[in-house]
Amino acid sequence: xxxxxxxxxxxxxxxxxxxxxxxxxxxxxxxxxxxxxxxxxxxxxxxxxxxxxxxxxxxxxxxxxxxxxxxxxxxxxxxxxxxxxxxxxxxxxxxxxxxxxxxxxxxxxxxxxxxxxxxxxxxxxxxxxxxxxxxxxxxxxxxxxxxxxxxxxxxxxxxxxxxxxxxxxxxxxxxxxxxxxxxxxxxxxxxxxxxxxxxxxxxxxxxxxxxxxxxxxxxxxxxxxxxxxxxxxxxxxxxxxxxxxxxxxxxxxxxxxxxxxxxxxxxxxxxxxxxxxxxxxxxxxxxxxxxxxxxxxxxxxxxxxxxxxxxxxxxxxxxxx
Amino acid sequence: xxxxxxxxxxxxxxxxxxxxxxxxxxxxxxxxxxxxxxxxxxxxxxxxxxxxxxxxxxxxxxxxxxxxxxxxxxxxxxxxxxxxxxxxxxxxxxxxxxxxxxxxxxxxxxxxxxxxxxxxxxxxxxxxxxxxxxxxxxxxxxxxxxxxxxxxxxxxxxxxxxxxxxxxxxxxxxxxxxxxxxxxxxxxxxxxxxxxxxxxxxxxxxxxxxxxxxxxxxxxxxxxxxxxxxxxxxxxxxxxxxxxxxxxxxxxxxxxxxxxxxxxxxxxxxxxxxxxxxxxxxxxxxxxxxxxxxxxxxxxxxxxxxxxxxxxxxxxxxxxxxxxxxxxxxxxxx
Amino acid sequence: xxxxxxxxxxxxxxxxxxxxxxxxxxxxxxxxxxxxxxxxxxxxxxxxxxxxxxxxxxxxxxxxxxxxxxxxxxxxxxxxxxxxxxxxxxxxxxxxxxxxxxxxxxxxxxxxxxxxxxxxxxxxxxxxxxxxxxxxxxxxxxxxxxxxxxxxxxxxxxxxxxxxxxxxxxxxxxxxxxxxxxxxxxxxxxxxxxxxxxxxxxxxxxxxxxxxxxxxxxxxxxxxxxxxxxxxxxxxxxxxxxxxxxxxxxxxxxxxxxxxxxxxxxxxxxxxxxxxxxxxxxxx
Numbered sequence: 001x002x003x004x005x006x007x008x009x010x011x012x013x014x015x016x017x018x019x020x021x022x023x024x025x026x027x028x029x030x031x032x033x034x035x036x037x038x039x040x041x042x043x044x045x046x047x048x049x050x051x052x053x054x055x056x057x058x059x060x061x062x063x064x065x066x067x068x069x070x071x072x073x074x075x076x077x078x079x080x081x082x083x084x085x086x087x088x089x090x091x092x093x094x095x096x097x098x099x100x101x102x103x104x105x106x107x108x109x110x111x112x113x114x115x116x117x118x119x120x121x122x123x124x125x126x127x128x129x130x131x132x133x134x135x136x137x138x139x140x141x142x143x144x145x146x147x148x149x150x151x152x153x154x155x156x157x158x159x160x161x162x163x164x165x166x167x168x169x170x171x172x173x174x175x176x177x178x179x180x181x182x183x184x185x186x187x188x189x190x191x192x193x194x195x196x197x198x199x200x201x202x203x204x205x206x207x208x209x210x211x212x213x214x215x216x217x218x219x220x221x222x223x224x225x226x227x228x229x230x231x232x233x234x235x236x237x238x239x240x241x242x243x244x245x246x247x248x249x250x251x252x253x254x255x256x257x258x259x260x261x262x263x264x265x266x267x268x269x270x271x272x273x274x275x276x277x278x279x280x281x282x283x284x285x286x287x288x289x290x291x292x293x294x295x296x297x298x299x300x301x302x303x304x305x306x307x308x309x310x311x312x313x314x315x316x317x318x319x320x321x
Numbered sequence: 322x323x324x325x326x327x328x329x330x331x332x333x334x335x336x337x338x339x340x341x342x343x344x345x346x347x348x349x350x351x352x353x354x355x356x357x358x359x360x361x362x363x364x365x366x367x368x369x370x371x372x373x374x375x376x377x378x379x380x381x382x383x384x385x386x387x388x389x390x391x392x393x394x395x396x397x398x399x400x401x402x403x404x405x406x407x408x409x410x411x412x413x414x415x416x417x418x419x420x421x422x423x424x425x426x427x428x429x430x431x432x433x434x435x436x437x438x439x440x441x442x443x444x445x446x447x448x449x450x451x452x453x454x455x456x457x458x459x460x461x462x463x464x465x466x467x468x469x470x471x472x473x474x475x476x477x478x479x480x481x482x483x484x485x486x487x488x489x490x491x492x493x494x495x496x497x498x499x500x501x502x503x504x505x506x507x508x509x510x511x512x513x514x515x516x517x518x519x520x521x522x523x524x525x526x527x528x529x530x531x532x533x534x535x536x537x538x539x540x541x542x543x544x545x546x547x548x549x550x551x552x553x554x555x556x557x558x559x560x561x562x563x564x565x566x567x568x569x570x571x572x573x574x575x576x577x578x579x580x581x582x583x584x585x586x587x588x589x590x591x592x593x594x595x596x597x598x599x600x601x602x603x604x605x606x607x608x609x610x611x612x613x614x615x616x617x618x619x620x621x622x623x624x625x626x627x628x629x630x631x632x633x634x635x636x637x638x639x640x641x642x643x644x645x646x647x648x649x650x651x652x653x654x655x
Numbered sequence: 656x657x658x659x660x661x662x663x664x665x666x667x668x669x670x671x672x673x674x675x676x677x678x679x680x681x682x683x684x685x686x687x688x689x690x691x692x693x694x695x696x697x698x699x700x701x702x703x704x705x706x707x708x709x710x711x712x713x714x715x716x717x718x719x720x721x722x723x724x725x726x727x728x729x730x731x732x733x734x735x736x737x738x739x740x741x742x743x744x745x746x747x748x749x750x751x752x753x754x755x756x757x758x759x760x761x762x763x764x765x766x767x768x769x770x771x772x773x774x775x776x777x778x779x780x781x782x783x784x785x786x787x788x789x790x791x792x793x794x795x796x797x798x799x800x801x802x803x804x805x806x807x808x809x810x811x812x813x814x815x816x817x818x819x820x821x822x823x824x825x826x827x828x829x830x831x832x833x834x835x836x837x838x839x840x841x842x843x844x845x846x847x848x849x850x851x852x853x854x855x856x857x858x859x860x861x862x863x864x865x866x867x868x869x870x871x872x873x874x875x876x877x878x879x880x881x882x883x884x885x886x887x888x889x890x891x892x893x894x895x896x897x898x899x900x901x902x903x904x905x906x907x908x909x910x911x912x913x914x915x916x917x918x919x920x921x922x923x924x925x926x927x928x929x930x931x932x933x934x935x936x937x938x939x
C-alpha cells in the first residue's frame with residue numbers, strides 16, 4: 001500500500017462486560033482500506049466483524065469498551081475522538097448502512113426528509129435546496145418515480161427499496177468511507193445484485209472506500225478487491241480477493257471456502273469446519289484462538305501470533321498452508 | 322406410477338382491504354358486489370408432482386408465493402381452488418382446521434426457517450419432539466421416550482440436550498430439534514421452508530448433509546424451499562421456479578441452473594454471487610414485480626421487468642409447456 | 656435447568672439488583688402476613704367501643720390512637736387489611752379469568768367472537784369507570800361481593816385488550832404452526848401454546864390492578880356504597896376520619912390512608928419487578 005489509506009485500523013481491541021464475565025470480543029484487529037478500494041470483512045457469527053464496524057462508528061453497546069487501538073480516518077483517530085468530533089465526522093466522512101433497512105429508517109418520517117436531514121447537517125446544502133437534491137439522490141439509487149417516493153414512509157416500501165433509501169442517506173454527504181454491515185442479508189439474490197451494483201457504481205464515481213461485512217464468502221469473492229477474514233475476534237488473514245480464494249494461507253480460510261456451497265460440485269465435497277468457537281469469556285484463551293480446533297496445530301502455535309502488519313498479505317498463523 | 326404428491330391447478334387468493342379514503346370506500350361499497358372484492362393472487366394455478374424419494378427445490382423471490390404454497394400443501398391453509406393429491410387422496414377436501422385430527426396428518430410434516438421461533442419457548446427439546454409423537458402416533462411412556470431418543474440420535478442431537486429449552490441451545494442444535502420433531506413421526510413428505518437460512522455456513526453444511534442422510538435412510542421425499550440457489554443445486558433432483566404465484570420453469574436442478582430457459586431464471590442465476598467471481602454478470606432486473614392484486618389474467622406476470630417485452634406477452638399469458646426432456650417453461654420465447 | 660429453576664434464579668437476580676423491587680416484594684409479603692394472621696394477634700377488639708377512650712391521640716396503649724367511638728385504630732387498620740386485600744385479590748382473579756379468556760378467544764379465533772368481545776369492552780369503556788362501579792354496586796346491592804364484581808367488570812376491557820393482542824400475535828407464531836402439524840386442534844393450541852405464553856403478561860397487569868382495586872373499594876366505601884360500618888375497612892375509616900381532620904384529630908383518617916397508600920405503592924412497584932422477571936428479553 002503506497003498511498004495513504006482512507007482508513008487504517010491498528011491494534012483495535014474491544015471488551016464487553018456481561019453478567020457472566022468479560023467477553024474479549026476483539027483483539028489486535030489490524031487492517032486498512034485504500035481510497036476507492038472495496039474491502040470485505042468475512043466471518044461467521046461471533047467472529048467480531050459487526051463489533052468492529054460498530055466500534056469504528058462509535059456506536060458500541062454501552063456494555064462494550066474499546067480497550068486499545070486506533071482507527072485513523074484522514075487526520076482523525078475515531079477511537080479517541082470526542083463525541084462532537086464524531087458527530088461531525090459521521091455522515092460527512094464516514095457513513096454506515098445496516099442489515100435490516102426497515103429498522104434503520106425512521107418509521108414516522110418520509111424518506112425524502114430523512115435524506116434531506118443528512119444533506120442539511122453534513123452536506124452544507126441550503127434548506128431550500130435539500131428536497132430537490134433528495135429526489136436526485138433517490139433517482140441515483142435507482143428508485144423509479146422519485147418525486148412521489150420521496151413522500152413515502154418506510155413501511156410503504158419493499159425491503160430492497162428501503163435498502164436503496166439507506167444507501168441514499170449514507171451517500172448523501174459523499175463520505176470518504178462507507179461501512180455496509182450485511183447490507184443484503186435477507187434480500188433476494190436479484191435485489192442483492194442490484195444493491196451491490198449501486199454501491200459499486202456510486203463508490204466508483206466518487207472514489208469512496210467501501211468496507212462491507214458479510215458471512216457470505218461468495219459475495220465477498222465477487223465484489224471485493226481485498227478480503228479480511230476474522231475468527232473469534234482476531235484477523236486471521238488479509239489478502240487480495242483473488243489470492244485469498246485461489247491460495248488461502250490460513251487453515252480457517254481454507255475451511256470456510258470448503259464449506260461454501262458454491263465451491264463444491266456435490267454435497268459430499270462440502271466440508272464443515274471442525275470444532276466450535278472458543279468461549280470468549282475465558283481467561284485462559286490461547287494466543288491463537290483457532291488453535292484448539294485446527295488440524296494443523298503444531299507446538300509453535302502456543303506462542304503469541306505474528307504481529308499483524310499492514311502489508312499486502314498477512315496471515316496470523318505459524319503453520320500456514 | 323402414482324406420484325406421492327400430485328398438485329393440480331392449485332390457487333390461493335386472499336381478499337385485500339380496499340385502499341382509499343372513507344368516501345371512496347363507501348362509494349365502492351355501494352356500487353360493487355361482494356364478488357368483486359380485490360384479491361391478492363398469492364398462488365395462481367400451480368401444478369406439479371413429487372415422486373417418492375425425490376427432492377424437489379422451490380425457488381423464487383420473496384412475495385412469489387412459495388411460503389403460501391407450502392403452507393397449503395402442509396394443510397395449514399385452505400386453497401381457494403385446485404387439488405392436493407397425496408397418494409391419490411385429495412387432501413384439500415379436508416379443511417385445514419380439521420386436518421390436525423386427520424389420519425394422514427403424520428404423512429406430511431414441515432421444518433421451519435427459524436427453528437427457534439418454531440419451538441414453544443416453554444417446551445424443552447424433548448417436549449417439542451414428543452408432541453407430534455404423542456398426538457399422531459399415540460405413544461406414551463417408555464415407547465414415547467424411545468421414539469424421541471431415536472429421532473434425536475438420527476439427527477445427531479446429543480441426548481443430554483433434550484432437557485434444554487430453545488434459548489439454551491445453539492442455532493444448529495435448534496435446527497436439529499426442528500428436524501427431529503418432523504421426522505419422529507416418519508412422514509413420507511417433508512416440506513423444508515428455508516431450513517438453513519438463519520445458520521452459519523459451517524452449520525449449514527452439517528444440516529444439509531444430515532438432511533441428505535435422513536432422506537436416504539428413511540426414504541422421504543423433500544420439498545425444499547430456498548432462495549439460495551447454490552444450496553438447491555447441491556441438494557435437489559428437480560427444481561421449480563416460481564414468480565408472482567406462478568411456476569415459470571421446472572426441470573432437473575443441474576440443467577435449470579446450467580442452462581436456464583426462462584428470462585427470470587436467467588436473471589436469478591446471473592445474480593448468484595460466485596466464489597470465483599467470474600465477471601459480474603450484466604443481466605439485471607429493473608424495477609419491482611407487478612402487483613399481485615387482481616393481476617390481468619392475459620398478461621405474463623414477468624412483463625415489464627423482462628428484458629424482452631413483446632406484444633404477445635401482453636396479450637396472452639404463457640402456459641407452462643414442455644421445452645425439452647423433463648423441462649418445462651412458461652414463456653412464449655423460450 | 657428447568658424453566659422454574661431458571662425463573663427463580665432470574666427472579667432473585669432482579670430482586671437483588673434493584674433495592675426498590677426488593678423492598679416491594681418484602682412489603683408484599685408483610686401485607687399478606689398481616690392479612691392472614693392480623694385478626695388473630697391484634698391487641699384490642701377492633702369493634703369494641705370505649706367512649707372513655709374516644710379521640711385519644713397515638714400513645715403507647717393505642718399506637719394509632721382511637722376514633723370517635725373509642726375503637727383502637729391500629730387494630731382496625733390491621734384487621735381491615737384482610738378485607739381490602741381480599742377484595743383486591745378476588746377482583747383481580749375474577750377479571751383475569753373473565754377478561755383473559757375472553758380476550759384470548761377473541762384474539763385467536765377472530766370473527767364474531769372478536770366482534771362481540773370488542774363491543775362489550777367498548778360499552779364498558781364508554782362510562783367513567785368509577786361511576787360505572789358505583790352504578791353496578793348500587794344496582795346489585797351493597798355487599799363486598801358486589802364490589803369485587805364491579806371492580807372486575809370495570810377492568811375487563813384492559814385485560815381483554817392485552818390478552819387479545821398477545822393471542823393475536825402468537826396465533827401466527829412458528830410454534831403454533833408446528834403444533835398444528837403435530838396434530839393439535841384449536842382447543843389444545845389455545846390451552847397449551849397460547850395461554851401459557853399470555854399468562855405471565857397478564858400477571859404483571861394483575862399486580863397493578865390490585866392497587867386500583869383497593870382504591871376502588873375504598874372509594875366506594877367512602878361514599879357509602881359497599882362495606883357498611885362498623886366493619887373496619889380503610890376507605891370507611893378515612894371517610895369517618897375526614898370530618899375530624901378539621902378539628903385536629905388527624906390520626907383517625909391518617910393511618911388508614913397511610914395503609915392504603917403503602918399497599919397501592921407496594922403493588923405498583925411489585926408490578927415493575929414482575930415485569931422485569933417475566934419479560935424474556937431481560938434475561939441473559
